[in-house]
Amino acid sequence: MRVMNFIKHFILPPSRRCLYRCRATPTPTPQRALATESNNHLISQQSNNLHQKNMACLDTTVHSAGIAEVHDVPMEVIKRPIPSVLDELKVQSLMTTINQESSEAEVPPVDILWIVGSEGGNYYFSFGGCHRFEAYKRLNRPTIKAKLVRSTLGDLYHYMGSSAPKYLA
Numbered sequence: 766m767r768v769m770n771f772i773k774h775f776i777l778p779p780s781r782r783c784l785y786r787c788r789a790t791p792t793p794t795p796q797r798a799l800a801t802e803s804n805n806h807l808i809s810q811q812s813n814n815l816h817q818k819n820m821a822c823l824d825t826t827v828h829s830a831g832i833a834e835v836h837d838v839p840m841e842v843i844k845r846p847i848p849s850v851l852d853e854l855k856v857q858s859l860m861t862t863i864n865q866e867s868s869e870a871e872v873p874p875v876d877i878l879w880i881v882g883s884e885g886g887n888y889y890f891s892f893g894g895c896h897r898f899e900a901y902k903r904l905n906r907p908t909i910k911a912k913l914v915r916s917t918l919g920d921l922y923h924y925m926g927s928s929a930p931k932y933l934a
């Protein structure tokens with residue numbers, strides 16, 4: 766009985782909090798995510814559920830650990846304000862992996878900070894995932910697999926300091 770009480774009080778509440786957090790900041794549906802972008806691209810939800818399940822616990826970051834949905838995000842809408850420092854061999858190796866249907870799923874989605882501007886515009890910023898981004902770019906892929914992490918201008922400031930935009934419409 767004591768053990769059950771312990772579990773109820775100290776283990777269940779955090780799990781519920783996590784569930785609540787996930788619901789409170791839902792990952793956008795494809796249509797909502799780019800609804801106000803001038804381009805007509807769609808961020809489509811990855812249909813490969815197996816991949817999602819496999820990647821849910823592995824190869825995830827602290828930012829996207831609670832996010833299961835993976836989207837195909839158009840490369841052209843992603844802003845990367847900080848230039849990448851690249852290991853050429855790693856980029857080449859990733860290109861090979863991504864290019865083979867049998868191994869593409871071994872490359873996990875990158876994290877993208879998704880910010881909704883004050884007038885409803887959608888902005889997508891990416892800082893990590895330098896080698897994956899470069900590999901997708903060189904392969905001329907129109908989209909990249911990504912988890913959208915709902916973020917704020919304050920979050921952007923952590924990455925960019927005073928170079929961060931003060932206002933996004």
Ligand SMILES: Nc1ncnc2c1ncn2[C@@H]1O[C@H](COP(=O)(O)OP(=O)(O)OP(=O)(O)O)[C@@H](O)[C@H]1O
Nearest residue numbers: 824855858859862871872873893894895896897898
């Ligand atoms: N051929 C490959 N070479 C490198 N990584 C690979 C390869 N195939 C699959 N992966 C996976 O791709 C991911 C690469 O992430 P990693 O953090 O190493 O680089 P990145 O995020 O793209 O770049 P950076 O860390 O420099 O921002 C890892 O999860 C790794 O397991």
